[in-house]
Amino acid sequence: MDWQIKTLSRKSTLSGESFEPGDRAVSLVYVDDEAGDLGRADIHEKELSELQAPGQVLGRWSWVMKDPEEGATSTSDTVASAEDFFFSLFENEAGDERERSDALKHLLALMLERKRILRAIGPRQTSGTQTYLHVKTKQELKVPITEISRDLMFKIEDTLGDIIL
Template identity: 40%
Template sequence: MDWQIKPLARECAVSGEPFEIGDEVICFLYRDEEGQLQRADVATSKVDDFPRPEAVLGRWGREVKPRGEDEREARAHALATTEELFLSLFESDSADVAEDRELFKQVLGLMLERKRILRSQGRPVDGQQSYLHVRSKVLYSVQSSDPDPASLVRIQEELNSLVF
């Protein structure tokens, strides 16, 4: 299974103003009050006005690119966004979404290993797989277990609104 993060929204989630080419945008992946997975794209100038939910899974930055970028660049952009999402999962520590965060880390880790962005470091030890982030040379430890199929289905259904 290969999940790709949807492209950047064309307007700010806080102000509703359209993004201009070259604008810097912060993307948030979080659970709303109803427990639904959501994504919000916010202009960097409006980040302080964004009501940060408690259950933020991750955040990353993007630059607004012109529409109609070629397919190859779009795939590279989606892969970079996926990589940034994976890395951001290690920065957030909300206990409300710890189980989801671990599942995201595991799935994204496997996907990024396949894309050669992460390199596994031997076999899992004590239920943890170590990955080397090739570019930064930083080691990341990810849960290594057989995910519950019901959890994978639940996450996949929630991601339908965020991924293509």
């Protein structure tokens, strides 16, 4: 199975309508049932109820389209998107796709720990699960520990695009 996914779109996957600066959009990562690969759909927030993903949705995050002349997405917007996506992975328990979901959870937890959004509780684990504390909400989350190879990291980076800092 492959992790390759298109980068952020300039128009909705569903309607083909262009994203204009200031538009709220939602990105969903799903497993394509036919190809067995991860897929990504970028849609207008108002289209969310209309979308029928061609497979199991692993997670999602929302973002605001920036004016191309303003430059890149701000760091705070990027961290918020990563945080949204991380929590959505726990809402949409992956079932058959647990391995991919676990790898995404682990990678995002490490990134959010680096940004001080999450804090590891107890001694650092090398296998099993690591408990993290979400600093703002005081919510505890058990994150599966997976081996993240260089190849896996590159594939996930292609999948998630700008939310990996």
